[in-house]
Amino acid sequence: MAANTFHLAWFLQGSSIQAWGQEWTGNISEEWMSAEMFLDLARSLERAAFDYLLLEDSIYIGQNWQNKRDMFLKNGMSVPRQEPSVIASLMLAATRRIGIVPTLSTFAYHPYLTARIVGTLDQISAGRAGWNMVTGSSDYSGQNFGLDRLPEHDLRYEMAAEYIEVVTKLWDSWEPGAIVADRKTGVLIDPERVHTIDYKGQYYASRGPLNSGPCPQGRPVIAQAGGSAKGRATAARYADTIVAHPKGIDGMKDYRQDVRTQMRGIGRDPDSCKTLFMVYPILARTASEARALADERRTDAARNIDRRLAQLGWMTNIDFSGCDLDAPVGELSTNGHQSSLAGFLRKAGKNTLREAIIDYSSAGACVDLVGTPEMVADQMDEVMQEVGGDGFLIALPNVSRRSVAEITEGLVPALQQRGLVRTTYEHQQFRDNLLAY
Numbered sequence: 001m002a003a004n005t006f007h008l009a010w011f012l013q014g015s016s017i018q019a020w021g022q023e024w025t026g027n028i029s030e031e032w033m034s035a036e037m038f039l040d041l042a043r044s045l046e047r048a049a050f051d052y053l054l055l056e057d058s059i060y061i062g063q064n065w066q067n068k069r070d071m072f073l074k075n076g077m078s079v080p081r082q083e084p085s086v087i088a089s090l091m092l093a094a095t096r097r098i099g100i101v102p103t104l105s106t107f108a109y110h111p112y113l114t115a116r117i118v119g120t121l122d123q124i125s126a127g128r129a130g131w132n133m134v135t136g137s138s139d140y141s142g143q144n145f146g147l148d149r150l151p152e153h154d155l156r157y158e159m160a161a162e163y164i165e166v167v168t169k170l171w172d173s174w175e176p177g178a179i180v181a182d183r184k185t186g187v188l189i190d191p192e193r194v195h196t197i198d199y200k201g202q203y204y205a206s207r208g209p210l211n212s213g214p215c216p217q218g219r220p221v222i223a224q225a226g227g228s229a230k231g232r233a234t235a236a237r238y239a240d241t242i243v244a245h246p247k248g249i250d251g252m253k254d255y256r257q258d259v260r261t262q263m264r265g266i267g268r269d270p271d272s273c274k275t276l277f278m279v280y281p282i283l284a285r286t287a288s289e290a291r292a293l294a295d296e297r298r299t300d301a302a303r304n305i306d307r308r309l310a311q312l313g314w315m316t317n318i319d320f321s322g323c324d325l326d327a328p329v330g331e332l333s334t335n336g337h338q339s340s341l342a343g344f345l346r347k348a349g350k351n352t353l354r355e356a357i358i359d360y361s362s363a364g365a366c367v368d369l370v371g372t373p374e375m376v377a378d379q380m381d382e383v384m385q386e387v388g389g390d391g392f393l394i395a396l397p398n399v400s401r402r403s404v405a406e407i408t409e410g411l412v413p414a415l416q417q418r419g420l421v422r423t424t425y426e427h428q429q430f431r432d433n434l435l436a437y
């Protein structure tokens with residue numbers, strides 16, 4: 001592989017009626033339950049040799065607009081959402097090499113259950129499962145599980161550290177070679193090599209061992225996305241891959257350097273965790289067509305300000321419906337996704353809420369990528385050269401078989417021709433591919 005080769009992953013915002021009301025989405029509103037479109041997506045990404053597909057999850061229906069669900073239900077915003085581990089197993093059955101990473105939130109699944117679900121996914125896929133570790137952000141999601149509210153932001157990360165300890169200890173509860181399957185003696189499993197963990201922490205406890213048995217990867221891949229100080233510290237300690245959305249090249253560089261420095265500080269090899277930066281490429285046959293599409297995104301944001309603010313409110317746990325659109329955004333705080341709110345506020349500066357939300361929702365996550373596949377491939381090359389690695393997390397607001405093909409059949413071949421991404425997988429298992437370069 002060339003020195004500047006990078007990784008690609010895909011961020012799927014749940015399996016649901018994606019891109020409701022948008023063009024080229026076929027009969028998704030009738031066919032979504034079967035998940036066939038999402039299986040086609042997984043197959044296409046595997047053909048393009050992506051490292052992994054990450055399935056987002058949130059476990060509640062948004063109510064962050066006028067304190068009602070109407071905006072979210074009427075527009076199909078993050079609803080309906082299917083259980084990601086079920087869709088992940090279908091995706092793994094439909095593919096052979098790509099990693100599949102469902103999101104399992106720490107407040108909703110006991111760590112034993114997470115270890116068992118992700119461990120089972122790893123088994124049925126011969127070592128291609130991952131877990132997106134999130135701590136949640138909305139009290140509405142906590143209320144679905146009998147909590148009045150989620151714990152305070154930093155405490156959630158403290159609890160998450162303990163949670164991950166339990167999960168990894170359970171994965172380690174089977175020593176390699178524990179299944180001896182000796183036909184002569186009739187012994188299937190060597191009892192000496194399967195251990196209780198007897199974990200009793202401040203927040204979680206589990207006896208173990210894991211009854212589902214050992215994982216082909218030993219420990220499945222852990223993905224993490226927290227951008228706050230606590231979030232990054234957690235990622236530096238435990239993550240194999242980070243999905244991040246800092247704004248601009250300097251933000252990306254700082255984020256990656258910070259995590260790598262922290263990893264060195266705790267004795268981890270910084271190359272053992274790959275940070276992927278979220279982007280929404282806008283592709284077209286010509287540069288001017290691509291520019292027009294980007295302008296359309298801005299016009300669309302200006303036309304649908306309520307919807308965009310509701311979406312930001314969903315992410316940041318704030319109801320913006322009572323705010324004056326033509327007043328400066330001012331100070332805001334959240335017990336939800338802190339770095340998402342910080343990114344919005346930094347970009348907003350002294351702008352009005354109206355200007356700020358239009359800018360925020362028409363920008364391309366970490367950096368803007370707009371042009372023909374060749375132009376965007378060159379832009380991605382330049383960004384990676386400046387940031388230093390490790391790759392991109394592609395997210396599209398209009399997931400359809402057509403928009404997926406623009407990436408897998410247009411952009412990826414242009415990247416491959418430049419030697420910037422792989423053309424075939426090096427290994428059978430997910431982590432081995434992630435760490436192959």
Ligand SMILES: Cc1cc2nc3c(=O)[nH]c(=O)nc-3n(C[C@H](O)[C@H](O)[C@H](O)COP(=O)(O)O)c2cc1C
Pocket residue numbers: 011055056057058103105132133134135136137153225226227228229230231232243244245278336337338339340393
């Ligand atoms: C690419 C990406 C994917 C994420 N996926 C999820 C998700 O599926 N579920 C969720 O509750 N939070 C998700 N988050 C939010 C993070 O878990 C985290 O709460 C957020 O980045 C803010 O982190 P902070 O509170 O440490 O700033 C995601 C964030 C990013 C950047």
